[in-house]
Amino acid sequence: xxxxxxxxxxxxxxxxxxxxxxxxxxxxxxxxxxxxxxxxxxxxxxxxxxxxxxxxxxxxxxxxxxxxxxxxxxxxxxxxxxxxxxxxxxxxxxxxxxxxxxxxxxxxxxxxxxxxxxxxxxxxxxxxxxxxxxxxxxxxxxxxxxxxxxxxxxxxxxxxxxxxxxxxxxxxxxxxxxxxxxxxxxxxxxxxxxxxxxxxxxxxxxxxxxxxxxxxxxxxxxxxxxxxxxxxxxxxxxxxxxxxxxxxxxxxxxxxxxxxxxxxxxxxxxxxxxxxxxxxxxxx
Amino acid sequence: xxxxxxxxxxxxxxxxxxxxxxxxxxxxxxxxxxxxxxxxxxxxxxxxxxxxxxxxxxxxxxxxxxxxxxxxxxxxxxxxxxxxxxxxxxxxxxxxxxxxxxxxxxxxxxxxxxxxxxxxxxxxxxxxxxxxxxxxxxxxxxxxxxxxxxxxxxxxxxxxxxxxxxxxxxxxxxxxxxxxxxxxxxxxxxxxxxxxxxxxxxxxxxxxxxxxxxxxxxxxxxxxxxxxxxxxxxxxxxxxxxxxxxxxxxxxxxxxxxxxxxxxxxxxxxxxxxxxx
Amino acid sequence: xxxxxxxxxxxxxxxxxxxxxxxxxxxxxxxxxxxxxxxxxxxxxxxxxxxxxxxxxxxxxxxxxxxxxxxxxxxxxxxxxxxxxxxxxxxxxxxxxxxxxxxxxxxxxxxxxxxxxxxxxxxxxxxxxxxxxxxxxxxxxxxxxxxxxxxxxxxxxxxxxxxxxxxxxxxxxxxxxxxxxxxxxxxxxxxxxxxxxxxxxxxxxxxxxxxxxxxxxxxxxxxxxxxxxxxxxxxxxxxxxxxxxxxxxxxxxxxxxxxxxxxxxxxxxxxxxxxxxxxxxxxxxxxxxxxxxxxxxxxxxxxxxxxxxxxxxxxxxxxxxxx
Numbered sequence: 064x065x066x067x068x069x070x071x072x073x074x075x076x077x078x079x080x081x082x083x084x085x086x087x088x089x090x091x092x093x094x095x096x097x098x099x100x101x102x103x104x105x106x107x108x109x110x111x112x113x114x115x116x117x118x119x120x121x122x123x124x125x126x127x128x129x130x131x132x133x134x135x136x137x138x139x140x141x142x143x144x145x146x147x148x149x150x151x152x153x154x155x156x157x158x159x160x161x162x163x164x165x166x167x168x169x170x171x172x173x174x175x176x177x178x179x180x181x182x183x184x185x186x187x188x189x190x191x192x193x194x195x196x197x198x199x200x201x202x203x204x205x206x207x208x209x210x211x212x213x214x215x216x217x218x219x220x221x222x223x224x225x226x227x228x229x230x231x232x233x234x235x236x237x238x239x240x241x242x243x244x245x246x247x248x249x250x251x252x253x254x255x256x257x258x259x260x261x262x263x264x265x266x267x268x269x270x271x272x273x274x275x276x277x278x279x280x281x282x283x284x285x286x287x288x289x290x291x292x293x294x295x296x297x298x299x300x301x302x303x304x305x306x307x308x309x310x311x312x313x314x315x316x317x318x319x320x321x322x323x324x325x326x327x328x329x330x331x332x333x334x335x336x337x338x339x340x341x342x343x344x345x346x347x
Numbered sequence: 348x349x350x351x352x353x354x355x356x357x358x359x360x361x362x363x364x365x366x367x368x369x370x371x372x373x374x375x376x377x378x379x380x381x382x383x384x385x386x387x388x389x390x391x392x393x394x395x396x397x398x399x400x401x402x403x404x405x406x407x408x409x410x411x412x413x414x415x416x417x418x419x420x421x422x423x424x425x426x427x428x429x430x431x432x433x434x435x436x437x438x439x440x441x442x443x444x445x446x447x448x449x450x451x452x453x454x455x456x457x458x459x460x461x462x463x464x465x466x467x468x469x470x471x472x473x474x475x476x477x478x479x480x481x482x483x484x485x486x487x488x489x490x491x492x493x494x495x496x497x498x499x500x501x502x503x504x505x506x507x508x509x510x511x512x513x514x515x516x517x518x519x520x521x522x523x524x525x526x527x528x529x530x531x532x533x534x535x536x537x538x539x540x541x542x543x544x545x546x547x548x549x550x551x552x553x554x555x556x557x558x559x560x561x562x563x564x565x566x567x568x569x570x571x572x573x574x575x576x577x578x579x580x581x582x583x584x585x586x587x588x589x590x591x592x593x594x595x596x597x598x599x600x601x602x603x604x605x606x607x608x609x610x611x612x613x614x615x616x617x618x619x620x621x622x623x624x
Numbered sequence: 625x626x627x628x629x630x631x632x633x634x635x636x637x638x639x640x641x642x643x644x645x646x647x648x649x650x651x652x653x654x655x656x657x658x659x660x661x662x663x664x665x666x667x668x669x670x671x672x673x674x675x676x677x678x679x680x681x682x683x684x685x686x687x688x689x690x691x692x693x694x695x696x697x698x699x700x701x702x703x704x705x706x707x708x709x710x711x712x713x714x715x716x717x718x719x720x721x722x723x724x725x726x727x728x729x730x731x732x733x734x735x736x737x738x739x740x741x742x743x744x745x746x747x748x749x750x751x752x753x754x755x756x757x758x759x760x761x762x763x764x765x766x767x768x769x770x771x772x773x774x775x776x777x778x779x780x781x782x783x784x785x786x787x788x789x790x791x792x793x794x795x796x797x798x799x800x801x802x803x804x805x806x807x808x809x810x811x812x813x814x815x816x817x818x819x820x821x822x823x824x825x826x827x828x829x830x831x832x833x834x835x836x837x838x839x840x841x842x843x844x845x846x847x848x849x850x851x852x853x854x855x856x857x858x859x860x861x862x863x864x865x866x867x868x869x870x871x872x873x874x875x876x877x878x879x880x881x882x883x884x885x886x887x888x889x890x891x892x893x894x895x896x897x898x899x900x901x902x903x904x905x906x907x908x909x910x911x912x913x914x915x916x917x918x919x920x921x922x923x924x925x926x927x928x929x930x931x932x933x934x935x936x937x938x939x940x941x942x943x944x945x946x947x
Contacts, residue, residue: 079839086736089728090745093811097752100763107766155659163653164660165425172660175667181930182923183869185896186674189903189919193673216663233462237525239423241476241532242452246652251479255466274756277871277896281903301758301872308762309876316766323759330754338747446646 101327108324111317116325121287121303127314131322133289134303137204140291141283141299142269144208149215150265156216157223157261162249164224173224180217187213188278196282202296207283214275215268222264226257263337270333274326276301300326370436370453370535370566371396372417377431379409379416381424386412387595390431392585394536399558399567401581401603403574405618408587409595410570414538417568418454419447435535452480455529459541461521463513463528470509472524476532491531498564499527500557519550526557530565537561539569543576555580574619578607586615674920681913689917695882697902702914704921706882710799710892711922714874715867717803717888718810723860726811730818730859735844746819753812761876764805769796769877772804777889788886795879800888802878806870810863817862817937821855822848858936865929869922871896895922 115130122129156176160169191210196202230253238248254261276299279285284296285306300322307319372394379386387409394400402410415421416429419440432439440450463472473492477483483491492509496502501523505516513524522542529537539558543551558567558580571577577584584607585600599606599615610616681689685702692703733746773796780790825848833847849856879891880901895918906912 075839075842079841082841082845083736086728086732089725090732090737090749092725093729093752093815094745094748096808096811097748097755099767100755100760103763103767104759152659152662155656156663159656159660163657168657168660172663175664177934178927178930179663179667181865181869181926182670183871183896183926185869185871185899186919186923187670189677189899189916190670190673192903193677193916194669213666216666220663231462233458233460234464236420236423236458237462237464237528238475238479240418240420240451240456240458241479241528242448242450243476243479244448244648246648247479249652252464252475256464258466270754274754274758276756276758277900280900284904301756304762305758305872305876308758308765319762323756323762326756327759330756331751334751334754 104320104323104327107317107320108322108327111321112324116318116321120289124312129318131298131300131303131318131325133286134298134300134322135325137283137286137290137298138273138300140204140297141208141211141279142273144204144293145211145215145272146265146269148209148212149219149268152212153216153219153265153268154223154261156220157227158249158254160220160224161227162253176217176220179213183277184210184214184275185277185280188281191278191282199294201294202282202284203294204283204290204297205293207279207297207299210278210282211272211275214278215272218268218271219261219265222267223257223261226260226264227253229260230256266333266337270330270337274301274330276305371434372454372536372566372568373432373434373437374413374417375432375434377413377416377429377433379412379421379430380428382426385592385594387416387587390587390595390597392597392600394566394568395583396566397562397564398583399562399569399581400583400585401577402568402570402585402587403572403577403618404587404595404598405589406572407593407595408589410587411540412595413587414456414540414568414570417536418456418538419450420456422447452476452532453534454536454538455532455534456538456540457522457525457529457542460545461518461525463516463521463524465512465514467513468510469505469513469516469524472513473527473531476528480532482532492527495527495531498530498561499523500553500560501527517550519546519553522546522550522554523557526554530561534565536566536568539567541570541572544572551576574607578603586610586612586618588614588618671923674916674923677916678913678920680909681917684910685914689914690921693884695898697906697911700908700910702910704895704914704918706884707893707895707898707918708921709884710802710878711868711894711896713799713888713892714802714806714878714894715864717799718806718867719860719864720807721804722807722810723814723863725807726814726859726863727818727856729811729815730822730856731844733815734819734822735848736840746816749812749815751812752808753816757809757870757872758876760805760809760873764801764873764877765797768805769801772796772801776800781889789888792885792887792889794889795891797877797879797891798887798889799878799885799892802874802892802894803888805873805877806867809870809873810867813866814859814863817859818852818856821852821859821937824855825851854936854939858933858939861929861933861936865926865933868929869896869926871900875900895919 115128117130117135118132119128119130120133121131156172160173163169164172187210191206191213195206195209199206234256235248235253238252239245243252279299279302283299283302285302286296286298290297304319304322304326307315307322310316374390374392374394377390378388390413402413404410412421417433421427421429429441433441435453464475467475470492471478473495474483474488477488477491493502496505501520504520514521516524543554546554555576558569561567569580581603583601584603586598586606587595588598589595599610599612606615607619610619681702685692689702689704690708691705693705694701694703695706696702729749733742733749737745773794777794777796777800781794784790829847829851830843833843838846874894875897878894878897880893880897881891882893882898883890885892899915899919903915906915
């Protein structure tokens with residue numbers, strides 16, 4: 064037919080090729096940027112990283128060497144506190160939404176949890192500051208952990224709810240028919256069946272919180288030394304990276320790259336493990 | 348219209364070797380709703396101990412609903428409601444103050460699709476009813492699990508792999524596993540909701556043979572859409588039908604041999620001869 | 625043995641009236657509901673604290689706070705317009721540059737990429753979202769900013785310098801740098817959501833156009849995009865929300881000068897950045913209150929944007945079936 068001949072057809076083919084090419088280009092560009100960032104982190108960080116980095120405290124300005132040992136430990140402590148707060152609340156709320164959340168209260172909780180996801184992390188930092196730092200009159204590990212917990216809660220809640228909803232109702236029925244009480248059915252049969260996905264969600268939430276800097280700026284605040292008490296400031300890896308990155312000292316800047324490498328490595332590893340872990344538990 | 352109590356014919360009921368624990372179930376004027384919708388109405392049946400009673404009828408007639416009312420599973424669905432009485436050995440399980448959880452320990456259920464717990468081994472599956480209710484005695488548990496698996500005719504096939512996942516078995520085996528799991532808590536009555544409908548003929552036969560063994564110790568009620576199966580396995584049969592109002596009612600109940608050869612109600616006859624359903 | 629179990633189980637149907645079973649259920653329901661409600665309480669508390677903390681500043685400056693251009697901690701006069709300006713400009717820039725790229729990637733991932741490539745590519749694009757903000761900032765300072773100041777900005781100044789947009793000294797850091805890093809950071813958000821929204825378009829729509837002899841691009845343009853339009857809009861708004869709230873990377877690249885300028889090369893300041901930089905230096909209540917009020921404005925704006933975005937995305941993903 065004539066539709067396939069003539070300049071109109073040519074024009075359409077060209078337009079098609081151009082637009083598809085642009086789409087592919089856009090994707091390539093996005094991935095290129097990813098590799099650029101990761102590449103620089105790997106190279107710059109790799110050349111600056113050494114054993115001292117993991118074992119030494121920061122040296123005073125001007126002195127070369129030193130490391131971010133306290134920041135690494137600090138991040139782990141903060142994530143531990145955050146998990147202690149966020150996991151019970153998130154998993155509990157997720158159980159509520161999956162089991163009892165079909166009414167208006169459930170809809171409200173779901174909506175508000177979504178809202179929580181969108182709150183800028185710096186605002187959460189302000190909140191933790193007014194709630195904990197001011198009354199305690201000090202920057203503190205507790206305030207930092209609390210701020211990170213708030214960031215983790217929505218992710219954990221949503222993951223828990225979705226995983227629980229995937230558990231077939233026949234399991235619940237089988238358990239109830241055995242004369243097992245409802246609450247035991249949920250806690251000992253349904254939740255274990257969804258555990259793989261719940262753990263994945265929790266892990267991803269921890270990974271995200273581990274990279275957050277803004278909420279720690281005026282809660283954990285940072286510390287040049289070891290700190291193990293709950294009501295004193297504590298060092299954290301992303302904080303340290305930030306401070307070193309904007310400093311004018313080459314030595315510190317190199318260490319910033321090393322810190323970034325550790326951060327990215329941690330986040331990457333957790334993401335990869337989480338994805339493949341999910342695939343594994345699907346075999347049930 | 349009252350359904351006469353079925354006569355105890357010697358050939359129909361095997362009372363020898365019956366353990367005295369198996370109980371009777373008397374259903375009196377039972378009606379059930381899903382929310383505002385009436386599902387079954389005015390059902391009255393007497394189920395005798397140590398018998399197999401089959402409940403047959405076309406799909407939608409309410410037989411599953413009826414059976415789920417016996418072990419109070421019907422009310423698990425939100426806004427579900429029941430009226431009437433169900434007497435287990437003379438005690439009304441719907442009386443106020445009765446805990447449905449306790450009822451379900453004494454009236455067990457096996458479902459259409461085998462549903463072993465995926466996170467547990469074979470051993471743990473069978474033991475789950477006891478363990479999760481705090482009734483398990485660590486010393487006696489292995490013996491109880493073995494006994495239940497033997498009763499479900501599964502012991503020989505799995506005795507060497509008790510630690511394997513419960514879901515690693517074939518369909519028929521999984522269903523027998525579920526039966527073993529139900530038997531482990533030693534119910535008085537075992538309800539089976541189309542237990543073999545998802546199984547191949549060989550597995551189905553195994554389950555049917557199993558029922559003949561089990562009725563020596565338990566009272567069994569089986570829902571089935573397969574009339575031949577009902578004729579094979581049961582001593583008593585109840586036929587249900589939903590009218591134009593979509594409400595299920597008991598049409599006829601009696602000895603299986605009579606129902607299938609000389610039904611009293613026209614509708615029963617129509618169903619049995621395949622004129623509909 | 626068997627009888628023991630039976631005796632224990634069958635003591636009486638009544639035995640546990642209000643007993644373990646029931647009490648367990650009640651406690652369980654209570655605990656789980658309380659945990660869920662605690663989230664409501666948390667968010668309410670956040671709103672309260674933000675408003676409460678802003679009260680001093682609100683009552684001191686009134687609505688003029690939002691239009692005031694002076695930010696002077698020394699003389700205790702605070703106006704937020706420079707930050708609002710910086711935030712808006714960088715976010716808009718991020719949308720203008722990052723939006724099309726993200727959309728292109730989303731289209732490619734949803735419609736064009738071969739099946740085996742889809743999952744790994746999607747994973748890589750989503751990995752962009754997993755990189756911490758401070759790492760982006762670090763990369764921005766040492767990679768992006770030098771490229772801008774040595775190559776991109778001189779080029780723009782030479783070719784488009786007649787526009788006030790591209791005039792003034794070249795620092796490398798400034799609104800352009802801030803906007804670009806934000807563009808990169810919102811790509812994964814917009815791309816992933818657009819991809820999901822487009823994948824949800826039923827095949828019948830595509831087939832109809834293919835049957836009419838349309839090219840692949842025409843199928844996308846005429847069948848997929850219109851159907852997914854509100855969802856894509858939602859994705860863009862989500863990206864905007866993310867850009868507005870983004871703190872660290874922008875702070876490291878924006879130049880941190882509270883001035884309004886017409887040039888993209890000029891240093892600027894965003895709402896999140898000023899809070900990040902000056903919060904711990906706020907030595908008196910009014911200063912702190914002003915910063916908290918900025919945080920409140922940020923909170924309110926992102927709240928509204930997110931709500932609108934989610935409504936739009938929900939409508940396509942779960943919404944009206946197109947006939």
